[in-house]
Amino acid sequence: MISLQLKPEQQQIVESAEAFLTKGSPMNLVRATANTSVEMDTHLWSEIANLGWCGVHLPEEVGGLNLDWVSLCLLQEQMGRRLACVPFFDSAVLSATAFKALLPNPHAIHWLEKIVQEKAIAAMSLSGEHAVATAAEKGWQISGNWPAVGSAQLAHVVLLPARTLSGETLLFALPAQSPGLKITSLNTLDKTRSVANIQALGVNLQTEQCLALGPEADAILERITYLGAIGLAAEQVGVAQQCLDMALSYVLQRQQFGKAIASFQAIKHRCALMLVEVESARSAVYGAAFLADTQPDLSVLMLSASQARVTATEASQFCARENLQLHGGVGFTWEYDPHFYLRRSQASSQRLGPVHEWLERVAALIETSDLSHP
Amino acid sequence: MNSTESLEDQKFRDSIREWMTTHLIEEFEPLRHANGLGSPGYLAALAKRWEQELAKGGWTGLSWPTEHGGRALSLSQQMIFHEEYVQCGGPGRLGHIGETLLAPTLMAYGNEDLKNQFLPGILNGTTYWAQGYSEPGAGSDLAGVQTRARQDPQTGDWVIDGQKVWTSWAHESDWIFVIARCEPGSSRHKGLIFLLVPLHQAGVTLQPIRQITGESEFNEVFFDGARTPSTCVLGEPGQGWSVAMYLLQCERGASTLGQQAHFQNELNCLIQVAQTNGAFKNPLLRQRLARASLGLRTLRDHALRTCGDNAPLRASSISKYAWSNWRRSIGELAMEVLGQEGNIETDIAKQTAMQRLWLVSRADTIYAGSNEIQLNMMAERALQMPK
Numbered sequence: 001m002i003s004l005q006l007k008p009e010q011q012q013i014v015e016s017a018e019a020f021l022t023k024g025s026p027m028n029l030v031r032a033t034a035n036t037s038v039e040m041d042t043h044l045w046s047e048i049a050n051l052g053w054c055g056v057h058l059p060e061e062v063g064g065l066n067l068d069w070v071s072l073c074l075l076q077e078q079m080g081r082r083l084a085c086v087p088f089f090d091s092a093v094l095s096a097t098a099f100k101a102l103l104p105n106p107h108a109i110h111w112l113e114k115i116v117q118e119k120a121i122a123a124m125s126l127s128g129e130h131a132v133a134t135a136a137e138k139g140w141q142i143s144g145n146w147p148a149v150g151s152a153q154l155a156h157v158v159l160l161p162a163r164t165l166s167g168e169t170l171l172f173a174l175p176a177q178s179p180g181l182k183i184t185s186l187n188t189l190d191k192t193r194s195v196a197n198i199q200a201l202g203v204n205l206q207t208e209q210c211l212a213l214g215p216e217a218d219a220i221l222e223r224i225t226y227l228g229a230i231g232l233a234a235e236q237v238g239v240a241q242q243c244l245d246m247a248l249s250y251v252l253q254r255q256q257f258g259k260a261i262a263s264f265q266a267i268k269h270r271c272a273l274m275l276v277e278v279e280s281a282r283s284a285v286y287g288a289a290f291l292a293d294t295q296p297d298l299s300v301l302m303l304s305a306s307q308a309r310v311t312a313t314e315a316s317q318f319c320a321r322e323n324l325q326l327h328g329g330v331g332f333t334w335e336y337d338p339h340f341y342l343r344r345s346q347a348s349s350q351r352l353g354p355v356h357e358w359l360e361r362v363a364a365l366i367e368t369s370d371l372s373h374p
Numbered sequence: 375m376n377s378t379e380s381l382e383d384q385k386f387r388d389s390i391r392e393w394m395t396t397h398l399i400e401e402f403e404p405l406r407h408a409n410g411l412g413s414p415g416y417l418a419a420l421a422k423r424w425e426q427e428l429a430k431g432g433w434t435g436l437s438w439p440t441e442h443g444g445r446a447l448s449l450s451q452q453m454i455f456h457e458e459y460v461q462c463g464g465p466g467r468l469g470h471i472g473e474t475l476l477a478p479t480l481m482a483y484g485n486e487d488l489k490n491q492f493l494p495g496i497l498n499g500t501t502y503w504a505q506g507y508s509e510p511g512a513g514s515d516l517a518g519v520q521t522r523a524r525q526d527p528q529t530g531d532w533v534i535d536g537q538k539v540w541t542s543w544a545h546e547s548d549w550i551f552v553i554a555r556c557e558p559g560s561s562r563h564k565g566l567i568f569l570l571v572p573l574h575q576a577g578v579t580l581q582p583i584r585q586i587t588g589e590s591e592f593n594e595v596f597f598d599g600a601r602t603p604s605t606c607v608l609g610e611p612g613q614g615w616s617v618a619m620y621l622l623q624c625e626r627g628a629s630t631l632g633q634q635a636h637f638q639n640e641l642n643c644l645i646q647v648a649q650t651n652g653a654f655k656n657p658l659l660r661q662r663l664a665r666a667s668l669g670l671r672t673l674r675d676h677a678l679r680t681c682g683d684n685a686p687l688r689a690s691s692i693s694k695y696a697w698s699n700w701r702r703s704i705g706e707l708a709m710e711v712l713g714q715e716g717n718i719e720t721d722i723a724k725q726t727a728m729q730r731l732w733l734v735s736r737a738d739t740i741y742a743g744s745n746e747i748q749l750n751m752m753a754e755r756a757l758q759m760p761k
Contacts, residue, residue, distance in 0.1 A: 003450060004679035248757060263760040268753035272695075275752055279680075279689045280672050280696055287675030307668040307675075362664035367654040371642040 004286045006074075013071055017078040020051070025082035027337050033085040034191030034340065039153050041085040046119065048084075054092040055116035058100055062109060063116040069227065073234035073289040077282075080238025080316075083192045083344055087121050087151035093231035094150075095122030095159050098224045099173075102211045107173055111157050123152040123176075126225055126352070128161030131200065133170050139207040142172065142200050150351070152176070152196035153185040159211075160198065161221060169217040170210050178203055190347035192340060222298055226305035229352050230288045233305075233312035236348055237281045240312070243319035243341050244274045247326045254328075270326060274319045281315035284308045299365065306358040313349045320345035387454050393431050394462035402427065409636060410466030411543065412589040412730070414723070418546045421468045425499030433459075434473060435497045442481060442489065443497050449681050453634075460635035467632065468546065472496040472503035474632075476551055479621040483568075483608040492549075492570070504544040504573065506552035506595060507618065509537060514747045516553075517562045517615070521597060523554035523569060530604035532556075532569055534577070534597040540741065544580050544593040547573055552597075553618050556611045566614035570606040577601060587733045622743075634674055637701060640731055641670055644708050647724050653711040662707050669700045691756040695748040698738035705735035 006014065024044050033041050048054070057072045058064025072093065079088055096115050099122070102108040114120035131144025142162045152158060155176045162170050176183060180203035185196045212220055248271060251262040261267050288304035296304075324331040324338040331338045349355070379387075398406060402424055404415035411418065428434055436452050438444020447455070467473075477496050480489055495501030512518035521536025534554055544550065550571050557565030571578075577600030582590035609617040645663060653659045673696060680690040708728040709716040716729060739745045753759045 004675055005685065252759070260760060265750070268759050269746070269749040271757055271759065272749040272752035275688065275757060276692045276695055279692050280676055282689070283676035283679045284672045286679055287671070303671070307671050310665070310668055311672055356661060359661045359664040362667060363654065363660035366645055366663065366667055367649065367660065371646050
């Protein structure tokens with residue numbers, strides 16, 4: 001049996017990340033990124049890389065800090081609170097974790113060292129269903145599409161799955177500048193995160209650039225989907241928390257009928273319900289992040305990832321909507337901040353599969369589980 | 375956070391399982407998997423003998439300090455006990471009002487004589503307690519208590535007149551703790567007293583309340599010159615409110631750990647019904663069943679994060695609201711899963727259990743502080759919103 005209370009060193013991570021991002025990613029800088037066509041806050045990214053955050057969960061051999069998944073999730077939570085406009089989730093949480101799963105492959109080592117030590121950015125697609133790989137003279141040739149890949153426009157390296165004609169999965173790592181690879185940035189409603197389509201037209205790759213194939217590639221993609229879901233859920237908890245805090249601060253200061261509207265029960269109950277959602281989601285995420293560190297088998301990890309993802313998605317959506325509503329008329333203006341959180345929350349809710357897909361995974365498992373008494 | 379269950383915890387788990395398989399047998403067989411009063415096979419006299427059996431095995435007072443005969447187990451070990459207990463078919467517990475509510479309050483507010491008088495009977499399963507809080511005019515607004523207590527100048531006894539309501543299991547209990555007004559003319563939180571009163575006396579009349587399940591777990595308790603000795607008071611006369619509030623913290627805190635293991639049983643039963651009657655083929659019901667499973671996991675994670683000493687107030691105040699709403703929703707889901715069969719009374723055990731769950735769970739969001747009161751408390755205490 002376990003306790004899910006944070007250890008002192010984990011609490012310290014929360015506090016230092018909170019302090020750093022409050023200063024490093026204030027809303028005026030988030031707006032500066034969101035209101036222009038730039039894809040990220042370059043200065044913030046550079047500072048984050050200097051702090052070593054991109055290697056928090058990576059082994060010391062590649063320059064990482066070798067901490068646990070919980071620590072990474074605690075950073076993610078703070079990133080969410082401040083809508084940090086950086087490719088941390090795509091590069092550190094998804095791609096670097098995939099490379100880590102491929103160690104000691106020399107390409108994986110090469111890219112991990114670049115990510116940790118040289119501020120390289122990686123992006124990853126988790127599905128190869130629209131891409132075909134065919135055997136070529138010196139390796140492989142790939143053609144196809146990977147729609148809506150997070151941070152692809154910023155990436156130095158992309159991890160892309162593709163399928164052979166017989167349906168086998170292959171996982172490739174290739175420089176974003178590879179000839180024949182076309183990355184097209186997309187205009188998005190969530191202005192705080194960069195998304196792009198990737199297209200390959202007969203891109204030639206060497207045999208070694210295929211890092212995993214067949215069942216191994218499938219298993220890695222599945223595991224990264226679950227770990228990524230937990231990491232994204234942590235970020236969503238941060239979004240939800242900040243929405244609650246913003247709403248509270250507004251209703252305490254807004255006066256109507258001669259007093260702060262926070263004193264009205266209709267307002268109190270809505271804030272209390274946000275609290276229930278936020279704290280439940282945080283518990284689900286900590287539980288899942290903790291379990292992720294124990295290297296469980298995929299079906300166990302799936303349950304925890306689903307739990308974190310469903311709970312945190314709904315918490316963040318609920319809190320983002322309530323925050324806007326509790327701001328009243330000004331919540332509908334560009335000038336006030338709630339809409340940025342509403343946009344981020346909506347975009348995140350559809351990444352890595354929406355709630356009903358995660359629920360279906362769980363349903364399929366419990367439908368056939370044997371629950372008869374021993 | 376530790377990585378896996380320690381060897382010590384595993385041994386502890388094994389010892390519970392071994393004890394249960396060698397003791398929940400023979401005369402106790404009818405209690406296996408019975409949730410509590412009202413469940414088939416669950417008779418109060420037998421359930422009391424079972425409590426005494428548990429006590430002999432050292433399975434009562436798990437959270438109590440050793441000086442009072444308890445085992446001072448960690449929260450996680452208590453949770454292991456509850457999990458294994460339910461897994462092994464352990465029935466609902468009859469003594470929890472005494473063991474998890476009154477006892478910690480006695481330890482905090484009682485003198486040595488009172489502790490010596492009452493704790494052993496609670497620990498060994500021979501004395502059962504009821505809770506005399508709510509009144510017809512004092513429900514959510516508990517400070518509206520009207521029951522009166524006056525001191526007999528001759529004997530020093532406290533003499534009680536008034537009425538309590540929604541008193542669980544009073545008809546199976548020996549004693550009741552009562553909040554009453556001991557200072558005439560006082561109002562609200564002032565002038566209250568926390569009394570320990572014997573139920574078996576002429577001045578006390580019980581009137582069972584027939585509930586929507588058809589059973590009578592609750593009672594009205596009428597006090598008409600009921601007496602208790604001057605020593606049977608917790609805290610100072612006039613200061614009863616703070617004692618009453620201390621006890622409520624116990625009610626909403628760690629004492630709910632044991633419930634979660636029972637919830638798992640109820641959820642498993644629901645899933646089994648859905649597995650056999652085809653409900654899993656319905657795309658909407660499968661989503662709701664999945665959601666219910668995930669919800670219980672989150673309740674458990676939340677308890678593991680917030681039941682310790684260092685939990686932030688913001689986090690710890692929500693568990694009553696969260697579990698009661700979860701359970702009420704699986705009651706509703708159970709009836710959707712049963713479909714038209716849900717309206718038919720049969721002797722199919724799982725079907726009856728699910729129908730019962732639906733009805734019983736309607737009370738969860740009302741007692742021990744209704745949803746609305748819980749939201750008020752979260753807003754005003756955890757979020758510090760103005761009154």
